[in-house]
Amino acid sequence: MDMQQGREAAAVRPDGPRYGARYGAGGADTAPAGDRTEDASPAGVPGPRREVPRAYTAADIYQEVQSSAAFLEVRGRYRGFVVPAAIAFLTWYLAYVLAATLAPGLMAHPVAGAVNVAMIAGLAQFLTTFVLTWAYVRHARLNRDRAALELRWTVLDRGVGQDAGRGRAS
């Protein structure tokens, strides 16, 4: 997992220091400065030379990737988990809120000693939140992260890769 994180971090910007150089150390100056030049350059510096062809391609790449099977798979997995999960927890939460207003008698019904249904339901909300968090993270790690990372490489390889090639040529 850590290894993957490292790779991912490196992928953010192939040329930029990420986790490796923490601010505060000597790397402090390079990280933000590097970002800034990188951000400003496409439009700021030599203009048309790198801008027009690259950007045209980038728009194409995004559309191409969007309709690729790999991306549809990642999106499907993401939405396949998130949509039902969101509907489920929102419904459960709304039921909890509505029960307190529409059926206060039921909610006040004692279960054990002074503990009543309302308290149990409230604590169950905490519990389901923790469980769903765990499930989501696990699902993302097992089913989505690797494929998403590959796709990011695809975009980077085509878009930024070409750019780098031009950079060497000039």
Add this chain to the structure above:
Amino acid sequence: MRGDHQTLALVLFSAFIVVTLAITTWVSRNRHGSAEEFYAGGRLFSPMENGFAIAGDYMSAASFLGISGVIALFGYDGMLYSVGFLVAWLVVLLLVAELVRNVGRFTLADVVAARMRERPVRIASGTASVTVSVLYLVAQMVGAGSLVALLLGGSGPAARTLTVIGVGALMVVYVTLGGMRATTWIQIVKAVLLMAGAVALTVLVLLRFHGNVNDLLVRAAAHSDYGKDFLGPGRAYGGSWSARLDFISLGLALVLGTAGLPHILSRFYTVPTARAARRSVVWSIGLIGSFYLMTIVLGFGAAALVGSDAVRTSNAAGNTAVPLLALNLGGGAGSTGGTVLFAVVAAVAFATILAVVAGVTLASSASVAHDLYASRRPRTKPRVPRQRRLRPSAAADGHSRAEPEEAEAGPRREPRSEVSVARYSAAGIGAVAIALSLLAQDLNVAFLVGLAFAVSASANLPALLYSLFWRSFTTRGAVWSVYGGLVPAVLLVVLSPVVSGSPDAMFPGVDFQVFPLENPGLVSIPCGFLAGWLGTRFSREPADPVAYAETEVRSLTGAGAV
């Protein structure tokens, strides 16, 4: 004795101020004034650090003091805050955190504007963010005021006013000097202090009852105004239909508001990747969940040990329940233990307020400078003329579309001057918040936070979700959804019993109350979603499929993320 705990609390609190100012100076010792650094702290925080900072930003004094206070006064109904505040994080985790990290740059408006005409969307979204932040700031500073009123006893309004002004001034110092880096470290320090304080008090409460929760609840009910009913729903929000609707409204606002809070969203930009953003949310859910479980114990503990009456006598809204509980747990007024605990809790709560206030101010100053100021300024570069407004157009326009964030950062606004605008606006926002806080001094802080959440859920969340998930969403839809949520939310608050027409109102003398609910969420949240849908339907220009392709691919893969 009062003198003793006052002195001790002031010493502890001064220590916190010194430490945080030291942090601010230390992290800003070689700053460059870049936007990346000021708004996002260089994006190099680890998930754990950011998780603590998120928790620090979120576990406001309003939760610590307000929720426990509501529970101490009204029992079970206060638990809704704890539950809602936590469940809201599922919305953030599942639908928002990673995608926002991938698509945006510094603010919420970045995400919405990524596939729209920038200027109108940024202005709308920036305005909404600033409104939410100011409401949130008021809640925190009112908390600071009531805390000090308690600490300094009878010295009354002058002390409160001075405190509110002092807190405001300090936060401006933190933010302008330290930016996101200093703010993040302050949040981390504060989150640790707050968790430690809450754990200590919770353990003491449970020890007092020998770990028997049932005894705690029975005793709490006995010392409340409601007897057995104290443990069931309906004490604060029962009876009339409007009170019940208010409860539902609050419940909705709490669960949907978090995902639109500007200061929470901006925290995701301080980590390098979406995965890191996800992991920081997991850290924060763990911390926040355990914290809110403890506030429940503390609230019932305060009812059981201090008694609802004593809490109400000290502060009608219940904001001082936890400090009073600390005094009691340490051995009561006059004992050394009580004095020490009281001082520690007061200092922690104060630190909490300062830190949260700094975080919110930073986020709102980012909205002012990065969204409002930058879009109002005339564009200087010839490259960006009319063409952008006519999108989607020819392939030639494709290039400005391709990487809008990067393409625009450079030419349109130099980051350095934007950052200095952000610094000035931090001071301006501070002044506004101070003025409003002085007006709102007698409102319960948890309730005030509820309002901020309602506005956030109505104005920010619909636009955010639509732009991330809805292919046909257009610029007009985005603008309508922001204003369509913001205007009803603010208007309904102005017309609500909070502002006029009730004895506890902000302006008790006048009566222009029309809307019966204190929390506008029930009406304004659907308004925001509906307005976004209508705006999209009535758009003359269709949604730009290229732009959506880019947003969607970027949001899920992290390609092109800054």
